[in-house]
Amino acid sequence: MDPVYSVPVAAVKIHGVRHRYLALVGLDLVRQVGEHACKFLPGKTCAIVTDTNVGPLFARRVERSLTSASLKPIVITIPAGEKSKTLKQAGAICEQMIAAGLDRQSFVIGLGGGVVGDISGFVAAIYHRGIPHVQIPTTLLAMADSSIGGKTGVDTRAGKNLIGAFHHPSLVIDDVDVLKTLPRRQFNQGFAEIIKHAIIADAKMFNQLQSWQARSPRRPLALQQLICRNIKIKSNIVAKDELDRTGERAVLNFGHSVGHAIERAGNYRKFLHGEALSLGIVAACAVSIKRAGLAPGQRDAVIDLLQRFDFPTRLPKNFPREKIFKALKFDKKFEQGEIRFVVTPRIGAACLRSDVTLEDIHEAVGEL
Numbered sequence: 001m002d003p004v005y006s007v008p009v010a011a012v013k014i015h016g017v018r019h020r021y022l023a024l025v026g027l028d029l030v031r032q033v034g035e036h037a038c039k040f041l042p043g044k045t046c047a048i049v050t051d052t053n054v055g056p057l058f059a060r061r062v063e064r065s066l067t068s069a070s071l072k073p074i075v076i077t078i079p080a081g082e083k084s085k086t087l088k089q090a091g092a093i094c095e096q097m098i099a100a101g102l103d104r105q106s107f108v109i110g111l112g113g114g115v116v117g118d119i120s121g122f123v124a125a126i127y128h129r130g131i132p133h134v135q136i137p138t139t140l141l142a143m144a145d146s147s148i149g150g151k152t153g154v155d156t157r158a159g160k161n162l163i164g165a166f167h168h169p170s171l172v173i174d175d176v177d178v179l180k181t182l183p184r185r186q187f188n189q190g191f192a193e194i195i196k197h198a199i200i201a202d203a204k205m206f207n208q209l210q211s212w213q214a215r216s217p218r219r220p221l222a223l224q225q226l227i228c229r230n231i232k233i234k235s236n237i238v239a240k241d242e243l244d245r246t247g248e249r250a251v252l253n254f255g256h257s258v259g260h261a262i263e264r265a266g267n268y269r270k271f272l273h274g275e276a277l278s279l280g281i282v283a284a285c286a287v288s289i290k291r292a293g294l295a296p297g298q299r300d301a302v303i304d305l306l307q308r309f310d311f312p313t314r315l316p317k318n319f320p321r322e323k324i325f326k327a328l329k330f331d332k333k334f335e336q337g338e339i340r341f342v343v344t345p346r347i348g349a350a351c352l353r354s355d356v357t358l359e360d361i362h363e364a365v366g367e368l
């Protein structure tokens with residue numbers, strides 16, 4: 001049977017106090033963008049923001065689908081990579097939209113990975129003080145994590161995501177087919193966030209992931225179910241604390257305090273985000289054993305699972321650990337000396353603690 005017909009489109013409902021939208025997850029959806037945009041968005045003109053890797057692969061298909069639905073898209077292509085996630089680039093996108101006559105009725109489509117999703121969402125948040133945003137994520141990380149939750153923004157020299165806005169998408173379209181062209185190392189990055197979701201909220205998914213590698217890692221139906229599950233996990237957590245103020249949303253940062261510090265210490269070149277997160281998760285598990293009663297056997301199961309997905313669980317011997325400690329101090333969560341650290345007492349649960357000390361973290365990093 002043609003796989004297009006064997007996987008029906010799944011629609012995950014996402015809602016909170018300030019947002020309500022659908023994430024459609026299926027196959028060959030890039031050809032149906034126009035149809036869905038007409039259903040969910042009032043505007044007729046839009047900008048497709050994409051990058052130099054994704055644009056040549058999928059932008060034409062999205063553009064054609066929009067024009068055949070009588071919409072008027074323009075395509076804006078930015079250089080691929082994190083270096084494009086800047087205020088300057090966001091300004092340049094806005095200028096192109098102004099030049100093309102896009103107005104308050106227009107909308108922005110982000111067609112790409114988390115970089116494109118974050119910057120296009122930020123542009124949508126500020127253009128004419130806010131126009132609708134459609135996310136078409138093309139990496140597993142973006143489908144399972146970054147396209148959901150409404151956090152948009154850009155980096156500055158001082159740090160990542162320091163400028164941004166909460167701006168939820170009006171629609172998310174996850175076409176599992178587009179993952180086929182994603183290089184293996186990039187594809188895998190999404191699994192670090194998925195494993196994180198399992199540790200903090202879903203012991204059953206953790207067990208399922210333990211047998212994932214035995215099957216084909218890119219089986220469409222399995223991927224569709226996995227993406228839907230992760231969208232639900234993230235959106236349920238976000239709904240409890242949309243603006244990241246009460247601490248409930250902060251559990252999504254599990255593994256990220258140390259992970260970000262490792263990313264920064266490696267000058268954002270040594271490790272991809274998911275790889276640094278993997279190391280951060282191992283460190284967070286060590287802290288959890290000490291401060292939250294995590295059973296050492298469960299930490300070992302986490303390490304085993306990360307290794308199944310080819311993630312590093314130890315730092316290279318010559319890695320400058322002192323750079324990690326230095327970077328930790330720059331972290332937003334360590335400001336004013338107060339450490340708020342996410343721990344897991346058991347797989348499937350997480351909470352924020354304020355009794356974790358810098359020594360605990362140093363010790364955990366020392367063990368990596």
Ligand SMILES: NC(=O)c1ccc[n+]([C@@H]2O[C@H](COP(=O)([O-])OP(=O)(O)OC[C@H]3O[C@@H](n4cnc5c(N)ncnc54)[C@H](O)[C@@H]3O)[C@@H](O)[C@H]2O)c1
Nearest residue numbers: 053080081113114115116138139141142146151178181182
């Ligand atoms: N907003 C949030 O809540 C949130 C959450 C997590 C991460 N993020 C952000 O997400 C970004 C990382 O996202 P990412 O890992 O998707 O990186 P990315 O957007 O840089 O994409 C990774 C690489 O894969 C290429 N690519 C993307 N889709 C492809 C496809 N289908 N085929 C071939 N190549 C493809 C891209 O051009 C890029 O080179 C970071 O900026 C991070 O801060 C945001």
Ligand SMILES: [Zn+2]
Nearest residue numbers: 193256273277
């Ligand atoms: Zn992350």
